[in-house]
Amino acid sequence: MSxxxxxxxxxxxxxxxxxxxxxxxxxxxxxIMERLDVTLQxxxxxxxxxxxxxxxxxxxxxxxxxxxxxxxVTRAAGLLAEAGYVTAxxxxxxxRIRRLSLTPEGEALVARSKREIWPVIEAAVRNVCDTLxxxxxxxxxxxxxxxxxxxxxxxxxxxxGARL
Amino acid sequence: MSxxxxxxxxxxxxxxxxxxxxxxxxxxxxxIMERLDVTLQxxxxxxxxxxxxxxxxxxxxxxxxxxxxxxxVTRAAGLLAEAGYVTAxxxxxxxRIRRLSLTPEGEALVARSKREIWPVIEAAVRNVCDTLxxxxxxxxxxxxxxxxxxxxxxxxxxxxGARL
DNA sequence: CCTTGTTATATAACGCGTTATATTTATGCC
DNA sequence: GGCATAAATATAACGCGTTATATAACAAGG
Numbered sequence: 001m002s003x004x005x006x007x008x009x010x011x012x013x014x015x016x017x018x019x020x021x022x023x024x025x026x027x028x029x030x031x032i033m034e035r036l037d038v039t040l041q042x043x044x045x046x047x048x049x050x051x052x053x054x055x056x057x058x059x060x061x062x063x064x065x066x067x068x069x070x071x072x073v074t075r076a077a078g079l080l081a082e083a084g085y086v087t088a089x090x091x092x093x094x095x096r097i098r099r100l101s102l103t104p105e106g107e108a109l110v111a112r113s114k115r116e117i118w119p120v121i122e123a124a125v126r127n128v129c130d131t132l133x134x135x136x137x138x139x140x141x142x143x144x145x146x147x148x149x150x151x152x153x154x155x156x157x158x159x160x161g162a163r164l
Numbered sequence: 165m166s167x168x169x170x171x172x173x174x175x176x177x178x179x180x181x182x183x184x185x186x187x188x189x190x191x192x193x194x195x196i197m198e199r200l201d202v203t204l205q206x207x208x209x210x211x212x213x214x215x216x217x218x219x220x221x222x223x224x225x226x227x228x229x230x231x232x233x234x235x236x237v238t239r240a241a242g243l244l245a246e247a248g249y250v251t252a253x254x255x256x257x258x259x260r261i262r263r264l265s266l267t268p269e270g271e272a273l274v275a276r277s278k279r280e281i282w283p284v285i286e287a288a289v290r291n292v293c294d295t296l297x298x299x300x301x302x303x304x305x306x307x308x309x310x311x312x313x314x315x316x317x318x319x320x321x322x323x324x325g326a327r328l
Numbered sequence: 329c330c331t332t333g334t335t336a337t338a339t340a341a342c343g344c345g346t347t348a349t350a351t352t353t354a355t356g357c358c
Numbered sequence: 359g360g361c362a363t364a365a366a367t368a369t370a371a372c373g374c375g376t377t378a379t380a381t382a383a384c385a386a387g388g
Contacts, residue, residue, distance in 0.1 A: 018186030025179030
């Protein structure tokens with residue numbers, strides 16, 4: 001920790017850093033879920049939440065909503081289907097589209113999660129973040145927007161603006 | 165983006181969010197490196213930088229310095245050794261320890277990186293982050309400290325302090 | 329000194345993201 | 359109607375992290 005190189009390197013290692021912290025948050029979240037007897041991978045919650053919020057979605061729509069590539073969604077959806085929380089049905093009008101919806105078990109899981117699980121997780125995360133001075137979330141929003149607007153590889157190497 | 169669920173869920177999905185942003189930063193960084201003809205994985209730089217800064221390190225010391233588990237270091241070091249940037253030598257006093265140091269090629273790569281590569285990457289990352297109001301890095305430091313001090317699974321479910 | 333426990337590293341198996349490519353279904357144009 | 363192209367999803371292969379476990383070297387007590 002005193003010799004934490006990734007931290008010491010600062011902006012140079014921001015990517016590694018964000019991933020590392022994200023993995024820790026996910027791991028901690030997983031432990032919370034285990035204690036609440038949720039047999040699910042923490043990273044699969046967003047998919048369920050997306051369908052819950054937006055209604056049945058196609059693979060592509062989910063990919064968009066989750067900010068994850070399409071093969072990632074295909075696999076995650078496959079696992080959730082195997083676990084019985086999600087089903088796929090081919091769209092009548094366009095047989096290429098597989099529309100994913102929650103099964104009754106999925107609905108039940110989401111309902112219980114809304115009631116008992118998500119508030120606990122969110123409170124815990126908020127509890128950590130409240131110790132920080134100022135809003136981390138706002139900064140992450142802005143960071144993502146800025147990266148989408150003009151990615152790093154565009155900010156480097158270009159004459160205008162790269163070196164300021 | 166308007167229907168970005170992970171973003172919309174806020175603190176509940178902070179882990180997924182951090183990982184996602186971290187992966188994007190890494191991917192962008194990779195593109196910068198490609199354009200500068202660095203044949204290396206972006207995530208391997210921290211390991212080289214650690215040895216450069218702290219001198220030859222054992223696998224365990226690297227694991228500590230990078231905040232990565234030991235098997236992760238073993239594999240990364242294996243790849244870097246294969247690429248010719250790093251060599252391992254068993255310690256005389258304790259044959260269990262494999263001390264990793266930079267090869268001449270590794271030294272050269274680090275030297276060039278310090279001169280030509282890292283400043284470019286760091287400037288690009290700084291460029292994005294400068295658009296944010298306030299220091300993101302400070303908040304990440306604090307977040308990591310806070311998580312280490314008391315992990316999420318400790319902040320949830322405990323009577324004292326969890327819900328306030 | 330040898331057995332028992334501990335420490336350092338390696339290996340195996342898996343999670344979950346990626347890119348690249350194959351497959352299936354629609355679409356559009358001659 | 360048939361053929362080229364495009365779109366939606368699936369599959370394959372890989373990167374890099376993890377946990378759990380095996381192996382090898384050291385340390386210590388009877």
